[in-house]
Amino acid sequence: MIRGRDFLAGLGLAGVVWTVAFRGRSHFWEKMAVGVGALGAFAVVANPELRSPRNRPRARDLGVGLATAAALYGIFRAGDRFARAALPTGADDIAEVYARRRLAPRWFIASALALVIAPGEELFWRGLVNSYLMQRLGRVTGSALGAVVYGGIHLVTGNLTLTGAAATAGAFWSLQYLVEGRLPAAIVSHIAWDLWIFLVQPTVELEP
Numbered sequence: 001m002i003r004g005r006d007f008l009a010g011l012g013l014a015g016v017v018w019t020v021a022f023r024g025r026s027h028f029w030e031k032m033a034v035g036v037g038a039l040g041a042f043a044v045v046a047n048p049e050l051r052s053p054r055n056r057p058r059a060r061d062l063g064v065g066l067a068t069a070a071a072l073y074g075i076f077r078a079g080d081r082f083a084r085a086a087l088p089t090g091a092d093d094i095a096e097v098y099a100r101r102r103l104a105p106r107w108f109i110a111s112a113l114a115l116v117i118a119p120g121e122e123l124f125w126r127g128l129v130n131s132y133l134m135q136r137l138g139r140v141t142g143s144a145l146g147a148v149v150y151g152g153i154h155l156v157t158g159n160l161t162l163t164g165a166a167a168t169a170g171a172f173w174s175l176q177y178l179v180e181g182r183l184p185a186a187i188v189s190h191i192a193w194d195l196w197i198f199l200v201q202p203t204v205e206l207e208p
Contacts, residue, residue: 003046004132007132010042010124010129013039018035022154036116039123039124040122042124043123043128054181061185064189065185069196072189113195118194119191122190123183125150130142133145150167150170154167176189
C-alpha cells in the first residue's frame with residue numbers, strides 16, 4: 001500500500017528534478033542521473049510491491065522488453081514525420097532534444113540512461129505514480145491518469161514536441177505495466193528504447 005503523502009512528496013520532488021535539469025544551463029545529464037536516481041530509490045522505499053518476488057527479473061522480460069522497445073521506436077519514426085508536418089516548431093523542438101547528445105561524452109550518456117535514468121523513471125512513474133493512482137482510482141483509470149501526469153511534467157521543458165513524445169511513451173509503458181502487472185519488462189523496454197533512439201539510431205539525420 002502506497003501512502004498518499006509519499007505520492008505527493010514524490011510528485012513534488014519530480015517537479016523539482018525536471019525543472020532544475022531542463023531549465024538549467026549546464027550539467028543536464030548529471031542532474032538527471034542524480035535526480036531520477038533519487039526518485040527511483042524513493043519509489044522502491046515507498047512501494048513495498050517493488051521489493052516483492054513478483055518484480056524480480058525473469059528470462060522472458062528481456063525478450064518482451066526488446067520487442068516493445070522496437071514497437072515504440074516504430075511509433076516514434078512515424079511520429080517524427082507528423083511532428084515536423086503538423087507543429088510549427090516541430091523540427092526545431094526535435095533538434096533541441098538531440099542537441100543534448102553534445103552535453104556529455106557518449107559513454108557517460110549511455111551509462112546514465114541504462115543504469116540510472118531509464119530504470120529510475122520506470123520505478124518512479126510506473127512503480128509509484130501509476131501504482132498509487134491505480135490503487136485509488138482503479139487499474140485502467142489510474143494507468144491513464146499516470147500517463148497524463150508523466151507527459152504533463154515535461155511541460156516545464158517548454159518543448160511542445162518533447163511533451164507530446166513523453167506523453168506517447170508514457171502511455172505506451174503505462175499500458176505495458178497495466179498488462180504485465182510487473183515492472184521488469186518495462187524497464188528493459190525503456191533502457192533499450194532510450195539507447196537506440198537517442199544514441200544508436202535517431203529518428204533524424206544528425207551531423208557527426
